[in-house]
Structures are given as structure tokens and as C-alpha cells.
Amino acid sequence: MTPNSASASSGPSRRSFLASTAVATAAVAGGMPLLAACGGSDGGSREGTTSGKAADKLLPTYIASTVAKPDIPSKNGSAAGFTSKIDLASLATSVPDKLGTGAPFTILSPLWGTPPKPDCAYYKALDAAAGTKITWQNQDGNTYGQKLGAVLASSSIPDMVVVPSWNLVGKIASAVSAKFMDLGPYLAGDKIKKYPNLAAIPSDSWRMSIFGGALRGIPMPAAPVTNIVPFYRKDIFDKKGYTVPKSADEFLSWAKEATSAKAKVWACGDMRWAAASIFGLLPAGPLGWNIGADGKLTYRIEHPEYLEHLEWVRKLFDAGVVHPDDKANTGDPTQRFTAGQTLVVNSDMSGWYGLTAQQAKSNPGFEMDGMDYFAAGGGNPTLYAVPPASIWSMIRKGASKETIENALAAANFAAAPFGTKERMFVDYGVEGTHYTVKNGVPVKTDLGNQEVNNAWVLLAAPAPYLAHPDLPEVTRKQVEWQQRQGAFVKKTSTYGMNIIEPSRYANLSSPFEQLEIDYVRGNKSLSDVQQAISTWKSSGGDKLRDWYKQLLDKNGSGN
Known part of the structure; x- marks a missing residue:
């Protein structure tokens, strides 16, 4: 169940x-x-x-x-866990x-x-x-x-x-x-x-x-x-004696050590989703608008963490530690993960059960776990509610x-x-x-x-x-990961609000997904991303900020 x-x-x-x-x-x-x-x-x-x-x-x-009564009560906003038969x-x-x-x-x-x-x-x-x-x-x-x-x-x-x-x-x-x-x-x-x-x-x-x-x-x-988990092959980590990274630099260093193109093993897939949490980036959509400690209302792409998380992911691609099929953006990353061709993949939390159950008979030694998020420079991360x-x-x-x-x-x-x-x-x-x-x-x-x-x-x-x-052990791991x-x-200033933006801004952020995919793979330059941010502001982003400010002034903040 x-x-x-x-x-x-x-x-x-x-x-x-x-x-x-x-x-x-x-x-x-x-x-x-x-x-x-x-x-x-x-x-x-x-x-x-x-x-x-x-x-x-x-x-x-x-x-x-x-x-x-759950066997593992909810804590820190986690789901409750039931491990009994x-x-x-x-x-x-x-x-x-x-x-x-x-x-x-x-x-x-x-x-x-x-x-x-x-x-x-x-x-x-x-x-x-x-x-x-x-x-x-x-x-x-x-x-x-x-x-x-x-x-x-x-x-x-x-x-x-x-x-x-x-x-x-x-x-x-x-x-x-x-x-x-x-x-x-x-x-x-x-x-x-x-x-x-x-x-x-x-x-x-x-x-x-x-x-x-x-x-x-x-x-x-x-x-x-967040339901995005940086999964890693715990069985292979244990066998190789790898230590789970605790910072962005540690991850890159480990990734270089673990990658062997000759052995057809690469450290990871495209890590953009996990990188957003590692670098403390605001979510996409309305939740990406937030009033900071300085009292200013800004959107996620205006923050330095936006470029920083993309630059780090690009370093992974440039270092050759990302599987070639991930670079080509083809195939199923989780299949490469279960085959041992990649050792880390960021995926939906449901994969914890789905992949474990899938591999139970054909690959009994298979064991996956979820890395705890860390701040880019080490220490506690900054995560945002979905x-x-x-x-x-x-x-x-x-x-x-x-x-x-x-x-x-x-x-x-x-x-x-x-x-x-x-x-x-x-x-x-x-x-x-x-x-x-x-x-x-x-x-x-x-x-x-x-x-x-x-x-x-x-x-x-x-x-x-x-x-x-x-x-049941997967249930325990999932809930305890959520609790940690x-x-x-x-919560951002727009948390818990059901918001629809004016239709004239409906496609304002549309170009960024493909631009991010292209940039981390080396197909676009940093100046291309910076120009897109400038265009976003001049094409309606600043006016949309005024609209959100009026909305928050009227209704109050979600956090």
C-alpha cells in the first residue's frame, strides 16, 4: 500500500x-x-x-x-509512517x-x-x-x-x-x-x-x-x-568505501573519483533539481516570490543562488562525471541508476519504494538511500516548502x-x-x-x-x-528522511496561497527551463542566462513584482 x-x-x-x-x-x-x-x-x-x-x-x-495510530508519527512536517503488517x-x-x-x-x-x-x-x-x-x-x-x-x-x-x-x-x-x-x-x-x-x-x-x-x-x-531526493547507491558506496558528500565541493571531488568511463560508471545524472535545494534556491512558480530580510520582494531567478546552482551543475558536466545519456537528455535516468551506470540520481521520493521493489528479485544486493541535503558550502541547508x-x-x-x-x-x-x-x-x-x-x-x-x-x-x-x-524499512527511511x-x-511569502497571475504574464518564465538544460550542458553561455533574466525583468517581471506586492500588501504574507 x-x-x-x-x-x-x-x-x-x-x-x-x-x-x-x-x-x-x-x-x-x-x-x-x-x-x-x-x-x-x-x-x-x-x-x-x-x-x-x-x-x-x-x-x-x-x-x-x-x-x-502511526508507527512513526509526523514530525517537522513529514508524512506519518506505518511499518506494521x-x-x-x-x-x-x-x-x-x-x-x-x-x-x-x-x-x-x-x-x-x-x-x-x-x-x-x-x-x-x-x-x-x-x-x-x-x-x-x-x-x-x-x-x-x-x-x-x-x-x-x-x-x-x-x-x-x-x-x-x-x-x-x-x-x-x-x-x-x-x-x-x-x-x-x-x-x-x-x-x-x-x-x-x-x-x-x-x-x-x-x-x-x-x-x-x-x-x-x-x-x-x-x-x-520537497519530494525530490538525491538518491545514491548505498550498496556500491559501502563496497567502495565512499563517504556521502557534505558540500558541493565534496560532491564534485567524490564524483571525479567515482567516475570511470572505461568501466561505464559515472557519478551522477543531471543534478539540477537537487542543486536548487543544495544552493537554497526559491521554488519555481508563485512560491518563488518572497519578501527577504531586507523587505524587498524578489523572484527566484533574481537571486545569486540561481546562477550559482546552474554553474555548479555545469561543472559536473564539464568534469565528465555525468552519464553521456544524461548529457544527451535521452533515456530513463533511473534505469541507469539501477544498472549501476550512475551512482546518484535526483528523483521523486516515490522511487525509493518503486525502484527497491522492482530490484528485489532480479538484483537482491541492490540498496538505495537518500542523501540529506547540505548547504553548498557545507552545513545545514535552506529548503522551501512545496x-x-x-x-x-x-x-x-x-x-x-x-x-x-x-x-x-x-x-x-x-x-x-x-x-x-x-x-x-x-x-x-x-x-x-x-x-x-x-x-x-x-x-x-x-x-x-x-x-x-x-x-x-x-x-x-x-x-x-x-x-x-x-x-517497511523503505517506509522508515522515507519518513525519517522527510523529518530530517x-x-x-x-515557507515563502506566497506559501499556502492559491494564486493565478495575470494572463499577460503567463509565458514570462517559459524560456528558462530549456535555457537551464542547455546551459548546464555547455550549449549556452552564462551571458545568455543573464540576458534572459534582464529580458524577464523588462518584459514584465518588474511589473509582475508590483502586482505581487499589491497582492501581499492586501492579503498578508504566507509565512
């Missing part, structure tokens, strides 16, 4: 974010510009945010769940009474993989357990934005719609407050008590669910600790009261915490039909692999947690 993580991947991507049957930590680090209004009414302003006192009045009361007889009940009335409703949702049949055993069982009758309109997750845009532009919108943050651009963003209802009358304040699993979702995640001045989204919460939610389910305006209550009943069931019967239902389906439990480890049947997909898990999720009954890094996590 792997809620709150994605599948093994070469880095954060939309596909990896939802590749498993249970999801949580946003794989899109740094956030995306989202729609909300500056305290406006329904269908009001299409840009800005709602935060501070205005947001506090809209939030549900937080009531932590006590139905299942599964005992079906001792699972708690988080939804003692069916809240659904069985009234039918439809849900539009992305799905990665082959959609199951509408009347499949999994859907029937979940409906029976939750008291719902859902017709799923599953769409290809890779092209979901196109479908979502077409649906929101039409006059026929499903009763409930799953909306990922990466799709909230252009007209889709503008449609959110116009098309989806205010859930405040059902969930704000103590009203949430009717739905205990939803009440246990952290307040920061609910705050990120405010669109157009109203609570419109039901969130999937995420831990604030968004507390990046995907929501929403209910269309005009839905009947019975439809709304059934949709909320489904979301409450989907948000059941680990260690409950409802969580097993959502993640594994029916015992004997979709899975069996062997030595405390749930194993899906062929039918389970076909039908138990990423549908119900997208309606809502519990507070962040990690659980891998088949590899979490001690150094800071």
Missing part, C-alpha cells in the same frame, strides 16, 4: 504523480499558478488570491483523526454509517492506464460500501487538460470533476469559480464534522482549495517537504442537494486514513477478489491490477502518510 507517493520516475512529472493507485505528495515541486480572487465573489476577479483572515473564515474546522481483523472503521443515499451522480476524472468496465466488481463494491452510485467518466490522464477544457466550455458538466493544478491554466483556470460551487455551506467551520475524514485534512491543504473567494475544492494534501495541495475534486454549480451530499460522502470515504477498512477498500478493493493478504502483505490479484486504479483515490486523501507493508529535511524547511 503506497498512498502519498507516486511511481518510480526519473523526476517530477504529471504522469509519475498519479502512476500508482494511491497518490499524495505533489510531484510538481514549486507549485503552479492557480485561480482565486482577491476576496471577490462568485465569478469575480480571475486573478489574485484569497488568504489571511479572509481565508480563515472559509476553512473547515480541523479535527485530527484518531482511528489509527496488515491485519484485516484489526482494521478500524472510519465511516461507521453510510453517508451516501445511493442517488446516482457522475465524476469526470483523469486515469492513467486502461479504464475498467463501468460495472466492474471494484466500482460496485465501493459504491455498496460508501452508499454511492457513481458513473465514472475516466479520461486519459496524459491528455486530460484538453478534455477538461472542452467539458468546462460546454453546458453539460459532470456532477463532480477532478482538477489537477497543472491543468489550471488559461480558460480552465478562469472557469473554476464560474462552474464549481461554494462548498462552504457544507464544510466550513464545524459543518465539516459530518465528514470526519475530511475534517482530518490539514488546514493548509484546505486553504489551497479556495478559488474565487470560496471553498470550491476538496484537496489531496501533501507534506511540505504546495500543501495540488489536486482537487469539485462539485458543479447547480447540483442538487442530494447529489452534493453523495459526492461529499464519496470524498469522505476516499479520505479514510491508513489502518482502516475504508482505506483497504479504496486501495485494494475486495479481499479474495482483488487481493489476498500473505504474511501481512496485501497482494493484488490479476483482476485487482485491472480494476483497482487511480479513480477513487483522486476524490480526496487523508493527511500525508507512507506505508509499504512489503518493504523538514527541520530546515521554510
